[in-house]
Amino acid sequence: MSQLFSRRAVLMQIGSAVIAGASSVPRHAFADLDSQPWFFLTDDEARWLAAIVDVFIPQDEFPSASQAGVVDFIDFQMATGYGQGEGLYLKGPFPEGTPQQGYQLPMTPAEMMRAGLTELRGETDLTAMPTADRAAWVDDLSNRDNMLGDVPSSTFFEELLSLTNEGYFADPIYRGNADYAGWRMVGFPGAHAYYTERVGDNKPTNQPPMGIAHGQLNQVSPRKIEQGG
Amino acid sequence: MSQRTLPKTDVVIVGGGWTGLTAAYELANAGQRCVVLERGRHRHTATSFAGPEEHDELKYALRYTHMQDVKKETLTFRNNRDQQALPMRRLGSFLPGSGLGGAGIHWNGQIWRPLPSDLEMRSHYEDRYGSQFISDDLTIQDWGVTYDELEPHLDFFERICGAAGYAGNLNGETRAGGNPFEGSRTADYPNPAMKQPISNTLFGKAAEKLGYNPFPMPSANVTQAYENPYGAQLHPCTYCGFCERFGCGYYAKADPIICVYDRIKDHENFEIRFEAQVLQVEKSADGKTATGVTYLDENGVEVFQPADTVCLNAYALWNVHLMLVSGLGTPYDPETRTGTVGRNYSYQTIAAVDAFFDDSITTNPFMGAGALGVVVDDFNGDNFDHSELGFLGGGYIACKQYHGRPISYQPVPEGTPRWGAEWKRAVRENYNRHADLVIHGSSVSTHENYLDLDPTWTDAYGRPLLRMTFNFPDNDRKMSDYVMNRAVEIAREMDNVTSVKSVNLAAEGNDYSVVPYQTTHNVGGAVIGTDPATSVVNRYGQMWDHHNVFVFGACLFPQNLGYNPTGPLMGLAYWTLDHMKNDYLSNPRPLMDA
Numbered sequence: 001m002s003q004l005f006s007r008r009a010v011l012m013q014i015g016s017a018v019i020a021g022a023s024s025v026p027r028h029a030f031a032d033l034d035s036q037p038w039f040f041l042t043d044d045e046a047r048w049l050a051a052i053v054d055v056f057i058p059q060d061e062f063p064s065a066s067q068a069g070v071v072d073f074i075d076f077q078m079a080t081g082y083g084q085g086e087g088l089y090l091k092g093p094f095p096e097g098t099p100q101q102g103y104q105l106p107m108t109p110a111e112m113m114r115a116g117l118t119e120l121r122g123e124t125d126l127t128a129m130p131t132a133d134r135a136a137w138v139d140d141l142s143n144r145d146n147m148l149g150d151v152p153s154s155t156f157f158e159e160l161l162s163l164t165n166e167g168y169f170a171d172p173i174y175r176g177n178a179d180y181a182g183w184r185m186v187g188f189p190g191a192h193a194y195y196t197e198r199v200g201d202n203k204p205t206n207q208p209p210m211g212i213a214h215g216q217l218n219q220v221s222p223r224k225i226e227q228g229g
Numbered sequence: 230m231s232q233r234t235l236p237k238t239d240v241v242i243v244g245g246g247w248t249g250l251t252a253a254y255e256l257a258n259a260g261q262r263c264v265v266l267e268r269g270r271h272r273h274t275a276t277s278f279a280g281p282e283e284h285d286e287l288k289y290a291l292r293y294t295h296m297q298d299v300k301k302e303t304l305t306f307r308n309n310r311d312q313q314a315l316p317m318r319r320l321g322s323f324l325p326g327s328g329l330g331g332a333g334i335h336w337n338g339q340i341w342r343p344l345p346s347d348l349e350m351r352s353h354y355e356d357r358y359g360s361q362f363i364s365d366d367l368t369i370q371d372w373g374v375t376y377d378e379l380e381p382h383l384d385f386f387e388r389i390c391g392a393a394g395y396a397g398n399l400n401g402e403t404r405a406g407g408n409p410f411e412g413s414r415t416a417d418y419p420n421p422a423m424k425q426p427i428s429n430t431l432f433g434k435a436a437e438k439l440g441y442n443p444f445p446m447p448s449a450n451v452t453q454a455y456e457n458p459y460g461a462q463l464h465p466c467t468y469c470g471f472c473e474r475f476g477c478g479y480y481a482k483a484d485p486i487i488c489v490y491d492r493i494k495d496h497e498n499f500e501i502r503f504e505a506q507v508l509q510v511e512k513s514a515d516g517k518t519a520t521g522v523t524y525l526d527e528n529g530v531e532v533f534q535p536a537d538t539v540c541l542n543a544y545a546l547w548n549v550h551l552m553l554v555s556g557l558g559t560p561y562d563p564e565t566r567t568g569t570v571g572r573n574y575s576y577q578t579i580a581a582v583d584a585f586f587d588d589s590i591t592t593n594p595f596m597g598a599g600a601l602g603v604v605v606d607d608f609n610g611d612n613f614d615h616s617e618l619g620f621l622g623g624g625y626i627a628c629k630q631y632h633g634r635p636i637s638y639q640p641v642p643e644g645t646p647r648w649g650a651e652w653k654r655a656v657r658e659n660y661n662r663h664a665d666l667v668i669h670g671s672s673v674s675t676h677e678n679y680l681d682l683d684p685t686w687t688d689a690y691g692r693p694l695l696r697m698t699f700n701f702p703d704n705d706r707k708m709s710d711y712v713m714n715r716a717v718e719i720a721r722e723m724d725n726v727t728s729v730k731s732v733n734l735a736a737e738g739n740d741y742s743v744v745p746y747q748t749t750h751n752v753g754g755a756v757i758g759t760d761p762a763t764s765v766v767n768r769y770g771q772m773w774d775h776h777n778v779f780v781f782g783a784c785l786f787p788q789n790l791g792y793n794p795t796g797p798l799m800g801l802a803y804w805t806l807d808h809m810k811n812d813y814l815s816n817p818r819p820l821m822d823a
Contacts, residue, residue, distance in 0.1 A: 056648040062657075082292055089299040089318045091686060097315040100742035101306055104315055135649060142647075161648060169635040170287040185653075186660035188595055188635045191281035193469035195596035202427040204591050204661075212281045 038223075039079035040110060045117050046071050050225045051126040053164045055138045062185040063178070065164050069222035073167030073176030074113075083110035105151065109159065116156035119148035171211045178222050183209040190214070231523050231533035238264045238500075241522055241536035243507045243551065245269075246331020247795065248781035248802045249542030250489040251389075254459065255806040257498035261814065264534060266505040266524050268543075269297075269328030274486045278334070278476030280469065286634040290474045293320050295335045297327040297544075301506075304546065304695040305683040308740045310563065314696045316686050322742065323749040324474065325544040329503070332544060332749060333485040333795075337473040337599025337631060338449030340392050340483075341792035342383045342800070344610040345376035345412045350788060353611060354621055363621065367704060368573055368674045370787045373759040373768035374804060376412045382803035383796060384416055387447075390483035391455035391463045393600075394418035394447035408444045408604070410612045420452045423466065428584075428592045428664035429603040432628030435722035441605040446627055447796075448600030449483040457483075459492040470632040472599030482599065503527065508690055510539055510555040510778065518777045519557070525690065537817070538777045538809075541755075545784040549574075549680050549754035550695040558755075558765050558774050561679050563698075569765045570755060571680035574697065575789045576741070577750040578624065578670035578705040580713040580733040583640050584720040586662040587727050593661065594633030602629040605719070608712045609791040610671070620707040624670030624791040626716045633660070640665070643730040666720055668712045670735075672752075672789040673704050680754045701735040709735045750794050752786035757801070759821070767821040769813075770805035776819040779805055 038046055053065035053074075065071075077083050085108035094106045105112060120126075120141075126134060144153040167176030169183070171191060177183060183190060189207040192214070198205075240256050242249045245267030253263040272278075288294050297320075305314035326332035346353040349371045354363055363369065396417040397407025422445035425433070433443035450466040457463065466481040480487055493499050504527035511520045511533065521535035541548045552558055552570045561572035586592070604627040606612060615621055632638060640663035641655040683696040701709075713733050720729045733739070734747060758764025761773040770785065772778040781802050783794040790797065813820060 057653055058650050060650060060653060062653075087293055087299060087319055089303045089316050091316070093685070095313060095315065098308070098312070098740075100308055100740050100744070101315045101317075102321060102742070102744045103318050138648075164648075165639075166287060166291065166636050171285055173285075174287055182635055185657050186635050188633060188660075191284035193280065193284060193467065193471065193595065195468040195470075195593075196424075196465065198593070199424040199468050199596050199601075200426050200430065201593075202591050203593075205593050205595075210281075212285060214281075 038075045040083065041071070041075045041078070044121065046075065046223070046225055047127045048117065048121050049074060051134060052138060052160065053167075055134050056161060056164045057168055063181045065168055066225055067178070067222065068168055068181035069176040069178040070164050070167035071225060072222050073170065073174055074163050076175050077163060078110040078113050083113070084108055103155070105155065107150070112151050112156060112159065116148045116151050119151075173211060173213050175222070180209040180211065231531045233530060234533045234535065237521070237535040237537070238262045239536065240264070240538045240540060241266065241534050242540045242542050243522060244331060244542035244544070245329050245490075245501055246326065246542065246544070247333040247485045247489075247799060249331070249540070250485045250493065251799070251802055252540050252542060252781065252806060253499055254489050254493040255810065257493055257496045259810045259814070260498065262498050263500070264536070265499075265501040266507050266522065266534070267329060267501060267503050268506045269503065271503045272328050272330070272486075274334070274476060274478060274480060274484060279478035280471070283475055283478050284469065284471045286636050290634060290637060293324060295326055295328065295474065295476065296320055296324045301689040302547065303688070304697050305686055306697045306699070306743045308698075308700040309677065310698060314683055314698065316694065317743050321744045322747050323751055324746070325546065325749060329490065330476075330484050330486040334476040335474050336795060338390070338482045339600040339793040340387060340390055340447050340449045341796040342412060343376065343379075343790050343792060343797045344410065344612070346611050347790040348372040348374060348376055348379070357611065358616055364704065366675050366677075366702070368676055368763075370758060370763055372757055372787060373764070374757065374801070379800040379804055380412065380415060382807070383800035384414065385458070385803055386796060386799040388419050389457050389459065389488050390449040391420050391451040391457055392418045392447055392449055393420040393422055393452040395422045395445055397444055406444060408606050409442050410606045410609065418447065420455055423448050423450060423452055423598060423601050425603060426592060426596060426601065426630045427590055428630055429601070429628045431590075431723045431725065432664060432666065432719065433603040434724065435719050436605045438722055439719060441607045441719070443603050443605050446600050446602035446604045446629070448598070450598040450600050451481050451483065457488055459489065461488045461492055463487070466598050468596045468598050468601065470595045470597035470634065472597070472631060506690065507551065508692065510551060510557055512556065512775065517775065519775050538779065538814070540779050540781065542781045545751050545754065545782050546680070546695060548780060548782060548784045552755060552765070553682050553695070554692045557778060558772060560681055563676060563679055566676055569761070569763065572763070573674035573753040573756045573787050574678050574680045574699060574751070575672040575674045575753045575786070576699060577748045577789055578672050578701060578709045578735045579747045580668040580670065580709045580716070580731065580735070582666035582668070582713065582716045582720050582729060582731045584664040584666065584723055584726045585640070585642050585659055585728045586664065586725045588662065590725050591661050592630065592663060594630055594638055594663065597630045597632045599631050601631055602627040608715050618707070618711060620704045620711070622671035622673060622704065622708050622791065624668050624708070624712050626666060626668055626712065626719065628664055628666050630665065642728050664720070664723065664726070666716050668709060668716050669791060669793070670705060670709045670712060671791040673702050674753060674788040675702050678702070700741050701739070706735045706737055709733050750783065750789060752783040752789045752794060755780050755784040756787040757785040758787060761823045767819070769808040769820045770801065771813070771820050773819070773823050777817055779809060781805065
């Protein structure tokens with residue numbers, strides 16, 4: 001009898017083998033990505049992104065965006081379905097519309113990300129800017145109404161802000177929300193949800209978060225990004 | 230020309246959602262051979278929607294994995310006829326489904342009945358306020374079918390869903406704790422109302438203090454083990470907080486797969502074909518009847534399926550699109566105000582109020598359910614005196630706790646920045662301290678809000694896209710503002726509330742936008758009525774122009790009521806099916822004289 005294994009099943013097998021053989025927190029074979037290239041970003045783009053997402057979500061008692069893997073999340077999103085234009089109607093022509101008509105650019109999110117990053121990085125090396133000055137620069141960026149090449153500045157800005165938010169709070173299977181940083185911060189217990197007995201009790205929930213793959217497939221750690229500032 | 234013609238069937242049904250599967254169930258059991266054509270894939274509640282994998286906010290709530298693919302079919306949109314409509318390039322304001330069960334698998338389960346006066350809107354307002362009261366730009370009209378006629382069918386659908394609630398008007402007798410404004414019910418809800426979280430309870434107390442009549446939202450999130458009249462087994466809700474935009478693998482939210490499909494799928498008269506994209510309804514040489522439908526099958530082969538009867542059970546917008554591309558009925562022309570297909574498109578008018586609690590309250594927002602709410606109906610429909618208000622219609626005010634999914638659920642008080650340290654702290658501090666009030670308002674129909682075909686863009690099958698021309702009518706801007714202010718008053722009256730903020734999406738100066746999610750309650754465009762000059766189908770859901778074409782769903786609504794549409798549209802579906810089974814099929818003919 002022949003057997004087929006999914007990649008996921010194989011990873012899980014590796015995971016359980018490691019669990020059997022080690023007492024420390026297990027990691028699967030691909031856990032350490034520091035030596036791996038990004039899926040979509042260049043190293044320079046990743047550093048620049050780390051600088052801006054950490055303005056959106058700075059470190060306090062809880063990790064910053066980049067510490068929680070938001071750059072890894074964005075990299076993965078750009079390389080996969082969403083970034084590649086899934087769920088996006090891209091037939092022309094592409095006349096300019098009103099804000100009420102929504103997105104009208106002839107490009108995928110990944111193409112827009114590259115175009116916007118290229119323009120902004122060419123203009124301002126955010127990583128070289130002192131950390132204290134970055135927030136004011138980002139605030140200025142949010143108020144611009146110019147074009148970044150073919151991309152309206154505001155469209156690029158909103159995309160980056162929403163990706164950052166998603167990366168901080170999405171299930172860790174997407175490589176952000178490392179160690180459930182976002183979920184611990186607000187107190188969201190995660191994907192394993194049965195609350196029939198507790199509805200209306202007005203009591204705090206001290207349930208540690210559990211993601212979709214909790215205890216099955218361990219999360220990859222965010223890549224280390226050397227930042228200036 | 231089709232590459233292949235199949236043997237004729239009795240009934241061909243376009244769409245495998247709530248109305249399509251129900252039509253198949255009822256007609257197959259009445260001896261009709263039914264073929265359902267579903268554009269999406271097979272999926273099942275047990276195997277496709279199980280937690281924890283289903284509880285993936287990014288995949289389902291933000292990347293719309295259960296929804297239709299706009300690469301294949303979308304529409305163009307503009308606010309008015311002076312603009313060029315442009316493609317809705319990604320989903321936003323509304324989220325039609327695709328695949329077995331349609332949008333019926335990702336609804337919240339808020340299961341309402343129309344008010345008796347909603348169904349006689351024009352004559353009711355004329356009777357109460359005089360014929361001058363209704364402004365000339367409104368095209369609101371009576372449905373042609375009354376509450377009393379629909380009541381048994383509304384009741385039956387509540388039984389199919391195992392609806393949970395508390396009747397406010399049982400056989401004409403008003404009961405404290407229910408909705409005193411609702412039409413008379415012949416029976417109570419089949420299951421007891423849901424348990425309420427602290428935020429909703431505090432809302433109810435405040436509403437009561439102000440003299441209103443709070444009651445639990447009627448819910449198709451089932452509260453105890455239940456068997457429906459078709460024999461489906463439903464389970465109690467876990468309040469998991471993954472309802473709208475998700476399927477329910479707990480079998481706790483009524484959906485068309487478990488409630489209907491599983492009970493008919495093995496019937497000898499039932500057949501369903503997946504990835505069957507209907508392209509056009511074909512007409513007879515004299516144009517008086519339909520002969521069947523042409524569709525692309527799963528292999529991309531164009532197939533003609535002949536049928537004696539054609540049922541249109543696609544999502545509201547796509548039923549209208551299919552009529553327009555097939556030349557069924559006469560398209561509406563806003564210039565001459567003639568024609569009916571595409572006429573009276575309307576939507577839903579949404580406003581929101583956020584109340585923030587002090588730290589003695591812990592809401593645990595993730596303990597939620599789609600229809601977990603406390604509601605006041607005192608400002609819905611014509612439940613309040615409109616004589617001095619300058620608008621008609623209204624909406625319910627609900628305090629809901631339907632999810633705490635952390636990417637989307639980030640309530641922060643007025644004045645909070647959109648990012649940075651202060652934003653981060655506000656998100657963290659208010660996650661457990663928020664009450665979510667919605668004003669779910671009606672939407673009047675007008676001469677200028679309508680659907681037709683776009684001259685420029687096409688879908689993946691080469692057909693012109695549907696074109697939507699819509700903006701909020703002045704009537705609804707005023708209505709929404711008025712009802713929202715009542716909601717703000719209730720929020721301020723709530724115990725432990727420290728601040729309140731509000732937003733009216735239809736406020737003066739806000740043009741309707743297809744970008745932010747509002748509701749998947751697109752209605753009208755193929756409306757029901759008793760006059761062929763102002764309706765596409767007669768009061769039985771039968772097309773005036775093609776008597777063997779029956780139309781289902783919210784496209785029938787002549788204007789939108791202040792309630793969620795699934796209850797009313799399923800009441801209509803059972804009403805139509807009743808007349809098909811007991812009158813039409815044995816003697817096919819127009820059921821009303823034009």
